[in-house]
Amino acid sequence: xxxxxxxxxxxxxxxxxxxxxxxxxxxxxxxxxxxxxxxxxxxxxxxxxxxxxxxxxxxxxxxxxxxxxxxxxxxxxxxxxxxxxxxxxxxxxxxxxxxxxxxxxxxxxxxxxxxxxxxxxxxxxxxxxxxxxxxxxxxxxxxxxxxxxxxxxxxxxxxxxxxxxxxxxxxxxxxxxxxxxxxxxxxxxxxxxxxxxxxxxxxxxxxxxxxxxxxxxxxxxxxxxxxxxxxxxxxxxxxxxxxxxxxxxxxxxxxxxxxxxxxxxxxxxxxxxxxxxxxxxxxxxxxxxxxxxxxxxxxxxxxxxxxxxxxxxxxxxxxxxxxxxxxxxxxxxxxxxxxxxxxxxxxxxxxxxx
Amino acid sequence: xxxxxxxxxxxxxxxxxxxxxxxxxxxxxxxxxxxxxxxxxxxxxxxxxxxxxxxxxxxxxxxxxxxxxxxxxxxxxxxxxxxxxxxxxxxxxxxxxxxxxxxxxxxxxxxxxxxxxxxxxxxxxxxxxxxxxxxxxxxxxxxxxxxxxxxxxxxxxxxxxxxxxxxxxxxxxxxxxxxxxxxxxxxxxxxxxxxxxxxxxxxxxxxxxxxxxxxxxxxxxxxxxxxxxxxxxxxxxxxxxxxxxxxxxxxxxxxxxxxxxxxxxxxxxxxxxxxxxxxxxxxxxxxxxxxxxxxxxxxxxxxxxxxxxxxxxxxxxxxxxxxxxxxxxxxxxxxxxxxxxxxxxxxxxxxxxxxxxxxxxxxxxxxxxxxxxxxxxxxxxxxxxxxxxx
Numbered sequence: 001x002x003x004x005x006x007x008x009x010x011x012x013x014x015x016x017x018x019x020x021x022x023x024x025x026x027x028x029x030x031x032x033x034x035x036x037x038x039x040x041x042x043x044x045x046x047x048x049x050x051x052x053x054x055x056x057x058x059x060x061x062x063x064x065x066x067x068x069x070x071x072x073x074x075x076x077x078x079x080x081x082x083x084x085x086x087x088x089x090x091x092x093x094x095x096x097x098x099x100x101x102x103x104x105x106x107x108x109x110x111x112x113x114x115x116x117x118x119x120x121x122x123x124x125x126x127x128x129x130x131x132x133x134x135x136x137x138x139x140x141x142x143x144x145x146x147x148x149x150x151x152x153x154x155x156x157x158x159x160x161x162x163x164x165x166x167x168x169x170x171x172x173x174x175x176x177x178x179x180x181x182x183x184x185x186x187x188x189x190x191x192x193x194x195x196x197x198x199x200x201x202x203x204x205x206x207x208x209x210x211x212x213x214x215x216x217x218x219x220x221x222x223x224x225x226x227x228x229x230x231x232x233x234x235x236x237x238x239x240x241x242x243x244x245x246x247x248x249x250x251x252x253x254x255x256x257x258x259x260x261x262x263x264x265x266x267x268x269x270x271x272x273x274x275x276x277x278x279x280x281x282x283x284x285x286x287x288x289x290x291x292x293x294x295x296x297x298x299x300x301x302x303x304x305x306x307x308x309x310x311x312x313x314x315x316x317x318x319x320x321x322x323x324x325x326x327x328x329x330x331x332x333x334x335x336x337x338x339x340x341x342x343x344x345x346x347x348x349x350x351x352x353x354x
Numbered sequence: 355x356x357x358x359x360x361x362x363x364x365x366x367x368x369x370x371x372x373x374x375x376x377x378x379x380x381x382x383x384x385x386x387x388x389x390x391x392x393x394x395x396x397x398x399x400x401x402x403x404x405x406x407x408x409x410x411x412x413x414x415x416x417x418x419x420x421x422x423x424x425x426x427x428x429x430x431x432x433x434x435x436x437x438x439x440x441x442x443x444x445x446x447x448x449x450x451x452x453x454x455x456x457x458x459x460x461x462x463x464x465x466x467x468x469x470x471x472x473x474x475x476x477x478x479x480x481x482x483x484x485x486x487x488x489x490x491x492x493x494x495x496x497x498x499x500x501x502x503x504x505x506x507x508x509x510x511x512x513x514x515x516x517x518x519x520x521x522x523x524x525x526x527x528x529x530x531x532x533x534x535x536x537x538x539x540x541x542x543x544x545x546x547x548x549x550x551x552x553x554x555x556x557x558x559x560x561x562x563x564x565x566x567x568x569x570x571x572x573x574x575x576x577x578x579x580x581x582x583x584x585x586x587x588x589x590x591x592x593x594x595x596x597x598x599x600x601x602x603x604x605x606x607x608x609x610x611x612x613x614x615x616x617x618x619x620x621x622x623x624x625x626x627x628x629x630x631x632x633x634x635x636x637x638x639x640x641x642x643x644x645x646x647x648x649x650x651x652x653x654x655x656x657x658x659x660x661x662x663x664x665x666x667x668x669x670x671x672x673x674x675x676x677x678x679x680x681x682x683x684x685x686x687x688x689x690x691x692x693x694x695x696x697x698x699x700x701x702x703x704x705x706x707x708x709x710x711x712x713x714x715x716x717x718x719x720x721x722x723x724x725x726x727x728x729x730x731x732x733x734x735x736x737x738x739x740x741x742x743x744x
Contacts, residue, residue, distance in 0.1 A: 345481075
C-alpha cells in the first residue's frame with residue numbers, strides 16, 4: 001500500500017490565506033455573527049464575462065484549486081473529489097424564490113444548473129480537461145472528510161497517482177436567515193478572539209474553499225503524509241476518547257505520540273463539550289490548537305484545519321493565534337484533527353511529518 | 355434489496371410490473387404545479403401521510419426524500435436478514451440530488467411567518483436525508499455519507515460501497531439513493547427543455563425528452579468473509595465499476611459519449627471481462643435527444659457494433675435522478691436472478707443516426723453478466739457490472 005502525501009494546498013477563507021507565501025502573520029479579527037471570505041482578485045483567475053454569472057462557490061474553488069494545482073506543478077490529475085455541505089446554495093435559493101415569486105414562469109436554467117451539488121467538481125474537470133474519476137460528497141460536516149477518505153483509498157490502492165481534493169461552501173442570505181431562526185447561528189456578535197468565551201449557543205457562520213493535491217509520490221513541495229481519516233455519524237461524549245485511542249492504535253500510535261491536537265471548537269456552548277472531554281480524557285499533556293475563530297463555521301470548515309495542519313508540519317511552527325494551551329512540543333511530527341458539528345458527524349484526521 | 359418507485363412499493367411489486375410491461379408514468383397528483391398538464395411523471399401513488407404512518411412518524415415530520423429512503427432501506431436490510439445493523443462494521447452511503455428540497459420550497463417564506471415548519475430548515479442539507487435513514491436503521495458510530503453527482507449519485511454510492519468493502523474499510527454497507535419529486539426539479543428540467551409532454555420513449559427517433567420520477571432504492575453489500583460467517587444467500591455480485599468525466603458540458607453529454615466509453619472500459623477492466631461477456635445492458639436511456647444519441651454511440655464504440663440486448667427501464671419509472679443507478683442495479687440483479695431481459699417500452703421508430711434497436715419484448719434467456727449505465731450533470735458517467743457468479 002502506498003503512502004499518501006499532501007503535495008500542495010490552496011485556500012480561500014476569512015483570512016488572507018489565498019496568498020500562499022504567508023502563514024497567518026496578519027490575522028483578520030471579526031466581530032459579527034457571520035463572516036465572509038477575504039476575496040482574492042478573481043479577475044486574475046476567471047474571465048470577467050464568465051465570472052459574472054458564476055456562483056461564489058465556483059469562484060472560490062477556481063482560485064483555491066488553481067493554487068493547489070500550481071504548487072503541485074500539475075496541469076492534470078487522475079481524479080477530482082469535492083466535499084460541500086450545500087453546494088452552490090445561493091443559486092438554489094434564487095431558483096426557488098423565482099419559482100415562487102414568478103409562479104413557475106419565466107425561469108432560466110443557469111441557476112438550476114449551478115444548483116447541482118457537483119457543479120464545482122464538474123466545472124474543474126471541464127476547466128482542466130480531466131476525464132477521470134469525479135465525485136462529490138454532501139454530508140454536512142464530514143463532506144470534506146468523505147472526500148479525503150475516498151482519495152486516500154484510491155492512492156493507497158494505486159487506483160490513482162494524483163488526486164485533487166477539496167471542500168467548499170458559500171454563505172448566502174436565506175440559509176443564514178433561516179438558521180438564525182433555529183439558533184444555529186449566534187444571536188449576538190462575538191469578537192473572534194473571544195470566540196470560545198462567548199458563553200452562548202450557536203456558531204459564527206462563514207464560507208470558504210480549500211483544495212489539496214494528494215499524491216502517492218513525495219516531491220519538494222510536499223507538506224505532510226495523510227496517514228488516516230475516520231468518521232462517525234453519531235458519538236456520545238463519553239465514547240470519543242475510546243474511539244480516538246482505537247484510531248491512533250490502528251495507525252501504530254499512542255496518545256503520547258501526538259504532538260498537536262487541532263480541534264473544531266466553534267464557541268457553541270451546547271456542543272463544545274466534546275472537545276473539552278477529549279482534551280481532558282486523553283490530551284491533558286498535549287499541545288492543542290483551534291481555528292474556527294479564524295475560519296468561522298461551515299460544513300467544510302475542516303478544510304481550513306487541514307490547511308493549517310499541513311502548514312504547521314511544513315514550517316514546524318504553531319502560530320500563537322491558534323494555540324489553545326501553553327504546551328509546546330519539541331518537534332511537530334504527528335498532528336490529530338478532530339471535528340464535529342452539533343454533536344454529529346465526527347471526524348478524525350491524522351497527519352504525519354515525512 | 356429494497357425499492358419504492360412508481361411501479362411498486364417493494365422489490366416484488368417492481369419486478370411484477372417490469373415483466374408485465376406495466377408503466378408507472380402518469381399525471382402528477384401530489385404536487386400542485388402549473389405544469390401539471392404539460393408533463394408526465396413517475397410518481398409514487400402513496401402520499402406522505404401514509405408513508406409517515408408506515409414509519410411511525412408524526413405528520414409532516416420528514417421530507418418525502420427521507421421517507422422514501424427509510425422505507426426502501428428498511429426493506430433492503432430486512433431482506434438481507436440483518437437483525438443487528440451494528441454487529442459488523444457497517445456503513446451507509448446514499449445518493450440524493452434534491453434532499454429536503456420538497457419541504458424547503460414549500461416553506462421557503464413561511465419560515466419567517468411562524469415556527470410551524472422550522473424542523474424542516476436543516477432538512478435542506480442533502481446529508482440530512484441520509485442521517486434520518488441511518489437513524490431508522492439504528493446505525494451508530496459508523497461511516498455514513500452522502501454522494502451527490504446528479505443522476506449518477508446512487509451508482510456512485512454503490513461503487514464507493516464496493517470499493518470500501520474491497521479495501522477492507524467496511525464489512526457491510528447499505529448503498530443506494532433517494533429523491534422525491536419537487537417543483538425545483540420539475541421547473542429546472544423544464545427550463546432545460548428536456549421534459550416530454552407524453553410517455554417517454556427511450557432510443558426512439560421521435561423521443562421528446564424525459565419524464566421525471568421519484569424513488570428510493572438500496573442494496574446491502576457484504577464482504578465475502580461476512581457472507582461466509584452469516585451463511586447468507588447471495589443475490590448477485592458487483593463485478594466491476596467505473597466512473598469517468600465527460601469534461602464536455604455542464605448538462606449535456608459529448609456527441610461521441612467519451613465519458614460513457616471511459617466508464618464502461620474501466621468497469622470491464624476491473625471485472626476482467628471482455629465486452630462480449632455482457633449479456634444485457636440496462637441503459638441510462640433517459641429519452642432525451644442528447645443522452646440516447648451519446649449513449650448509443652458509446653455502446654457501439656465499446657461493443658464494436660455487436661451490442662448485446664439492451665433496454666432502458668425509464669419508460670416504467672421515469673428518470674428517478676439520483677436513484678436511477680440504484681433502482682437499475684436492483685433491476686439488473688433481478689434480471690440475473692430470473693434470466694430475463696425487460697422490454698424497452700414505447701419504442702417505435704429506430705434512430706436515424708445508427709442501427710441500434712432496443713429489446714422491445716420480454717426475453718427469457720440465461721444471463722450471467724449485466725451492465726448498467728448512469729450518467730449525470732457535470733459530465734458524470736458511471737458504469738456498474740453485475741454478475742451471477744463470483
